[in-house]
Amino acid sequence: MLALEDITERRHLEVSLRDAHAELREYAARLEQVVAARTKDLKDTVAELEHFSYTITHDMRAPLRAMRSFATMLLAESGHSLDPKSREYLQRIATAADRMDQLILDALDYSKTMRAGLPLGVVDAEAILRGMLETYPSFQLPLAEIEVQGPMPTVLGNASGLTQCFSNLLSNAVKFVRPGQVPHVRVWSEARGPLARIWFEDEGIGIPFQSHELIFEMFQRIDKQHEGTGIGLAIVRKVIERMGGQVGVESSEGRGSRFWVELKAGDRT
Amino acid sequence: MKLPRVLYVEDDENDVFFIRHAMKSARVRYELVVAVDGREAQDYLAGKDGYADRTLHPLPCLVLLDLNVPIVPGLELLRWMREQPELVSIPVVIFSASGQGCDREHARSMGATDYLLKPGDMTKLPSLLEQLETLLPQG
Numbered sequence: 001m002l003a004l005e006d007i008t009e010r011r012h013l014e015v016s017l018r019d020a021h022a023e024l025r026e027y028a029a030r031l032e033q034v035v036a037a038r039t040k041d042l043k044d045t046v047a048e049l050e051h052f053s054y055t056i057t058h059d060m061r062a063p064l065r066a067m068r069s070f071a072t073m074l075l076a077e078s079g080h081s082l083d084p085k086s087r088e089y090l091q092r093i094a095t096a097a098d099r100m101d102q103l104i105l106d107a108l109d110y111s112k113t114m115r116a117g118l119p120l121g122v123v124d125a126e127a128i129l130r131g132m133l134e135t136y137p138s139f140q141l142p143l144a145e146i147e148v149q150g151p152m153p154t155v156l157g158n159a160s161g162l163t164q165c166f167s168n169l170l171s172n173a174v175k176f177v178r179p180g181q182v183p184h185v186r187v188w189s190e191a192r193g194p195l196a197r198i199w200f201e202d203e204g205i206g207i208p209f210q211s212h213e214l215i216f217e218m219f220q221r222i223d224k225q226h227e228g229t230g231i232g233l234a235i236v237r238k239v240i241e242r243m244g245g246q247v248g249v250e251s252s253e254g255r256g257s258r259f260w261v262e263l264k265a266g267d268r269t
Numbered sequence: 270m271k272l273p274r275v276l277y278v279e280d281d282e283n284d285v286f287f288i289r290h291a292m293k294s295a296r297v298r299y300e301l302v303v304a305v306d307g308r309e310a311q312d313y314l315a316g317k318d319g320y321a322d323r324t325l326h327p328l329p330c331l332v333l334l335d336l337n338v339p340i341v342p343g344l345e346l347l348r349w350m351r352e353q354p355e356l357v358s359i360p361v362v363i364f365s366a367s368g369q370g371c372d373r374e375h376a377r378s379m380g381a382t383d384y385l386l387k388p389g390d391m392t393k394l395p396s397l398l399e400q401l402e403t404l405l406p407q408g
Contacts, residue, residue, distance in 0.1 A: 055337070057367075059364050066281075066391075068390055068391075069287055069391035069392055070283075073392050097389075154396075
């Protein structure tokens with residue numbers, strides 16, 4: 001007995017399937033090319049930006065250095081023959097040039113921090129803090145009294161990023177005090193479920209409520225009596241956010257401030 | 270007696286002015302020659318063209334080098350110097366406004382002898398020049 005089967009349709013299906021496979025491979029190859037090209041574009045752009053910021057920093061700082069130095073030179077060499085007002089003007093030129101230079105350096109520091117890789121790991125926050133207190137004279141008596149109340153949990157973060165954040169927070173805490181006041185700062189931690197919150201409490205001049213958000217933005221200075229460019233807290237927020245955490249403040253004018261940093265708690269094991 | 274020569278590679282005329290001004294008040298025992306870009310420094314060091322006469326243009330005992338100079342950048346000049354047998358032993362001191370650690374490390378790894386930071390206030394240069402003198406080869 002002879003059985004006949006029409007395979008035309010199956011053949012058609014096979015051909016269509018082969019064509020579809022080929023088309024898919026072609027799409028995948030094209031997609032890889034597009035991704036490679038875009039990645040290269042992105043890398044080129046980042047490299048260009050880095051070069052641009054380096055160059056602009058160098059080129060902007062040179063005339064400032066000249067302004068600052070000529071003003072100082074004039075004061076030193078001919079200051080005695082100038083009236084007090086002229087001497088004051090020269091001093092103001094030097095101070096303004098200094099300030100501009102610091103702003104440029106801070107902006108560079110900020111952009112560098114933003115680009116730096118921040119690989120996360122379990123970090124001993126207390127060890128970082130105690131290490132800083134031992135190293136920085138400005139965080140020691142008689143200049144300041146900083147109390148770290150341990151034990152503190154480990155956190156998921158990046159050690160150098162966290163060091164920069166803690167340093168900025170402590171520097172602010174010892175800086176923004178009333179004239180003649182020896183800064184007193186207390187640092188402690190609080191477990192909040194899977195998170196660890198580290199508090200930095202000072203007895204300084206405090207921050208008005210309406211400025212609580214503003215102080216974390218770049219170049220925002222609420223208090224103009226103290227030195228600074230207003231970049232420290234902007235760096236703290238960006239770095240902590242890049243580590244998956246949050247930062248905040250509780251404060252009122254004249255009553256000190258309590259800054260906090262919250263990160264995932266690390267595993268002690 | 271002829272003073273030893275220091276080649277200062279710098280395109281910023283203000284910085285050259287400050288160095289020359291500081292040299293007057295600091296007791297330094299060297300003569301400064303200036304190259305305004307990396308190519309001119311290269312020509313001087315190689316004794317090319319107008320610098321062929323070594324009695325007029327002797328090799329410097331030290332090169333003071335700004336990183337950001339035109340045509341041949343500072344680090345490229347340093348690399349080139351370290352490849353030339355007759356120049357390899359000349360100390361090269363980087364004199365830069367960049368305090369970035371990566372610039373320092375890069376310069377060191379390429380054979381810079383030292384790295385001096387340009388002060389924001391160049392009237393502080395005399396003490397820096399005296400520091401530079403300690404780096405000059407003795408004898």
